[in-house]
Amino acid sequence: MTLSGVYVPLITPFDAAGAVAHAALEALAHQVLDAGAAGLVALGTTAEPASLDPAEQRAVLDTLTRVCRERQAPLLVGANTPAAVTALGGRPEVAAALSLVPPFVRPGEAGVVAHFAALAAASPVPLVVYHVPYRTGQQLRPDTLRRLAELPGVIGVKLAVGALDTDAVDLLAEPPANFAVLGGDDVVISPLLALGAHGGVLASAHLATAGFVELVDAWRAGDAGRARALGHRLSALSAALFAAPNPTVVKAVLHAEGRIPTATVRLPLLAPDDATVEAALARLAGVGAPVGARS
Template sequence: MTLSGVYVPMITPFDATGAVAHAALRTLAHEVLDGGAAGLVALGTTGEPTSLDPAEQRDVVDILAGVCRERRAPLLVGASSVAAVTALRDQPAVAAALSLVPPFVRPGETGVVAHFAALAAASPVPLVVYHVPYRTGQRLSVDTLRRLAALPGVVGVKLAVGAVDADSVELLADPPAGFAVLGGDDAVISPLLALGAHGGILASAHLATAGFVELADAWRAGDVGRARALGHRLAGLSTALFAAPNPTVVKAVLHAEGRIPTDAVRLPLLPPDDEALRVALRRLATAPGTPVGARR
């Protein structure tokens, strides 16, 4: 399998009682697919998975798997342990697991490779490595990313290193065959696509979904002028959406638009201040690709 295009790591909306808002999640998933998203991600960081209990996590996966079956779209699920990946066996809509480089313990690059070899051997679905060193504390060299790409069952990487660095340039200059490089830092997705990234996993694409899809299509088609213009405008939107910890501003904007019932997040997150919301709404008003209207 080859992953490409824009994937939206879905937020988890909450209702006025604090419970997961099932209908709103289902509607929002349809909306971003209507906007051209290639697929969805369940239980990514944007979905606040550590604040959900096991039953809530199952509900989120079931809802998004149902939408993806209906729409024939791939679903990625955040799953970073043997227990988590084996639980995906009964979900035929799941195309891959998005698996985090082990955080905090900093096992070294050889340890990371050994970890993913064991995880891939146990997993019923392919793995996408989630490389986000500013969260995990573990950097990976280009050579290590290539070793990971060579593992059976590892099909891609969500590359979120905080910048377009020399390692990213080197990897994209000669990407491993059959290995998808998906950008994970929304504000720099345009230069990553220009360098040859296959797509992105972008929380910002809850808003202006069609604009992010158009951006990926423009770089793929070699329409440099159009892609540059789109990229500059969408980077401004992404910067505003990440002005406070993700997904607080995204949720606030979705609520302001009436697309989710509340802007609630769960601790340790707190809602953004009013100024962050105002700036994000101003950026959205001029961003390409307006949100698709809610299904009725």
């Protein structure tokens, strides 16, 4: 199976007492799937996983596993170590672990390939490589991504290099067979889809979900005019949602829409200012797609 379409890396909503609001999380999961999302991501960066204790992480995963089982939707799970990927065994809803290139170590590209070979060998589920060099400090060239694609058990990459660069163009000009390239930089998802990306892992798709789904469908159908116009509006929305550290603005907008009980984020994140939230709400209104519903 090649992953494709829009995957939403769900936030972790908190209630007024600061606990995980599981009913709101479940409702969000159903809303984005109702709007056409292909699947969900649990415990990705957008979920603030470092601020969740192990019991909270397990409970979040339990909630989203249940939703994906009910909806027969694939689930990606942020998991970066042999212990974390092994713990995903016995959860048939998990389509893959979303696993970071080892951060801070900067082991070199050969070291990254060796790391993923070992991780894939230990994992009961396939792996999607999360390549985000402006966070990890490790660049990967297209030929290295192709070497990763040849590893048994590695089925895709979340490509979040901070821009649409020549390496992305090179990779998509000759994409590896049966290997999903999923965009992870929301602002440039439209041009990446135009080059042939299979879809995206998009925090922005908490909002105007149906619009992002339509964008993927339009590029697949070769309807460049429709895709460009929609892509411009969604890019502006994404830029507004990422005007402060993710997921602070996404949470504030979801709360303003009445979809989560609070806009609370945990330290080290801080709430965005009112002007930033108002700008994102204005951009959302300009997309023209209903929040959490098909267009």
